[in-house]
Amino acid sequence: MAIVAGEFLCPNCAARLRIHQSGQKQTEIDCPECAAHLLVEMTADNQISVMTRPEFDGTVPVATLHRFSISVAIILILITCTTLFFIIDFDSNEQKSSEENPEIVNQNPSVADPELTSNAVGPVAPAAPEKISFEDRLQRLGIRINDYRLNTGQFTTAGWNPNQEPGKPTGLSWLAGLDPELEAASKFSPNWNADWNSPVNDRFVRRSRNDLLNPELKIVVGSDRYPATHIVGISGVGVDAAELPKDHPRAGIFGWNRVTRTEDVIDGLSNSWLASGITERFSSWANASQSIRAVTAEPYINGPDGFGTGAPDRMPILMADGSVREMSAKTAPTIFRRLAAMADGLPLDPEVAGEPGKSTSTPSDSLTNKPIMPEVVPSEQTTSSPPPLKTVSPEVQQAMLEKFNQKVISFELNQPTPLNEVLVELEALAGVTIDFDEEQIPQTDPLRKMPVTLSGKMLSIAEMLDQILSPLNLITTPANDRMLIRRATTQ
Structure with missing residues (x-):
């Protein structure tokens, strides 16, 4: 039995929708947000295809007009003549009425009731564009990553160029591979085997990607003079995190020489930090070498690593399961490190001793500081006791x-x-x-x-x-x- 199932964004208003329907390969639904009529179907490779069904605009093809009978044409001519007669008669009566009531002629149209002229034909100011928060943009990116993972069984690679040198990627980034423009017959066709800044890719990489920008930040161009990204992937803990093998306790989901599959995330998808916002050291969204970043030095919010979104004491982060979690400046630094490592086997409890391997970038005396850890939920793999219940504000x-x-x-x-x-x-x-x-x-x-x-x-x-x-x-x-x-x- 055919099944149409999965998540997608409304092509009209970008609302996040989910469908799970059996019995046919395609179905029609109305978007609950914008009421757009959508046609949803499963393609041959089990991908969801969504398009907006246009309403009938009254246009009749020329070929159809030739099939009209002569009698129909005569009726149309009679209707037109009748309409013209009433228009002429109405104008005549209106002129007579004006002559009988000269007050009407002498009225100043510039002081007419604005309510009566509100529908007059003329230029209309465009509606203000909807402001999408950075949290929502992270959430939408998480949906695209999750769709890719569910279809392939693995996360996107940090760089798409298979010929890159170890530690020196020159290809297109993982963010380029998740560009929504590539999902529907796009006019952009990048060369994935060429450098990201190769002339053949110039048309593709010179575009601004609003879905990767933080609306609270003003800088939208990187130091390389290309449209920037305010989002980077997490490579793990330590300055060498991107070069570690995927089974290393400090390795994160993204790295230069590793492909992370779902089963490699031993700590659990909901407990592994996938991507984050940054507030400094911007680069092109297409540059693979700058598309991932490691956790190396405290503090981790608005600190040396550049993580943050502009808020002084908090930041949202994207988890590997596609959810968005808000982190606080009061969160214990060891929790940030454990979230950045996907297979350290440590619980999200600051009272439990342990570090994700031996990080050369983390001072040993930092472990003696144990800030208060607010509401961080341990995974079901955690053996420690759950946090006590607290009254929610x-x-x-x-x-x-x-x-x-x-x-x-x-x-x-x-x-x-x-x-x-x-x-x-x-x-x-x-x-x-x-x-x-x-x-x-x-x-x-x-x-x-x-x-x-x-x-x-x-x-x-x-x-x-x-x-x-x-x-x-x-x-x-x-x-x-x-x-x-x-x-x-x-x-």
């Missing part, structure tokens, strides 16, 4: 509820699927972490893998959660910037 709780109240056009899961796997899907849709209460529902509890089904149209994520949790006597509780699943009644 009304502002944070309201923001979480707004995300869970997002409507989903359609969600069909007819085959029984383990609960924890379904929660991963809903977590990705909401953009908020969903965890089990470790005290009530430990990792060994079979309830986590209880088969569930889920089906509905135009339901909010909260309603879908309730649909699968209520039969299991489970509820959700906001805690520590995440949604916690607990038992409705303690046994």
Whole structure:
């Protein structure tokens, strides 16, 4: 049976949409954000193709006009003549009315009621463009990376030129390979085997990429005089991180001589730092050699490495699962290093000693400083006890509820699927972490893998959660910037 399933962006308003429908290779839906009529279909290579269905504009092809019968043509002529008669008669009556009422003629049109002239034909000021936050741009980049990973089983390589020298990439960057312009029959056709700044690629790399820019930053051109990027990939911990093998405890997802597959991210996709914003040392978005950066020196927000987004004490980061997590200047430095390393095997708990290998760029005495670590959620692989529940501020709780109240056009899961796997899907849709209460529902509890089904149209994520949790006597509780699943009644 044909299945149309996956995530995509509305080509009209760029809203993030998800579809999962069985029975046919294509379907038509209306975007819930802009009401655009979309045709969604699966291509031969199992890719989602989306196009906007144009409305009929009343234009009739010339070939069709020739098929009209003579009688139809005569009717059209009669209708035209009748219309002209009424127009002439109306003008005549209007002139008579003006002569009988000279006050009408003497009115000054410049002082006419603006409400009566608001629809007059004339130039109309264009609507202000929608301002997309940097967090949203990271989220959209995460969707493209996740689509690539799900289709290929691996993350994009840091540089696309296979002939690059070790440590000295000259090819096009991973950001170039994820350019949305390449997804639909684009006029741009880069040469992937040539240098990024080769004349043959000039037309491609000279374009400004707004999807890679931070709207809060003013500099949009790199030191190389090409349109810049404000986003870089994370290569790991230490100045030599990009050159390490992928099984090294300091290696990150991006590197010069490694291709990272999903199974290589031992720490878990939701616990591995994939990309981040930068505020200095800008370069072309197409330059592979400057498209990744390592964690080398504290502080990691607005510090020597240049990570940040312009805010003084926080920054959003893109995780390997496509989610966006906000980091604080109060976060323990060791947590930044553990997030940057994809296979160090260490929990996200600053009280647990350990470093991702021996980094030559991290002073040994920095480990004695243990700043307070706010709400960072350990992965399910963590053996340490979970953080205590804390009361969520009304502002944070309201923001979480707004995300869970997002409507989903359609969600069909007819085959029984383990609960924890379904929660991963809903977590990705909401953009908020969903965890089990470790005290009530430990990792060994079979309830986590209880088969569930889920089906509905135009339901909010909260309603879908309730649909699968209520039969299991489970509820959700906001805690520590995440949604916690607990038992409705303690046994």
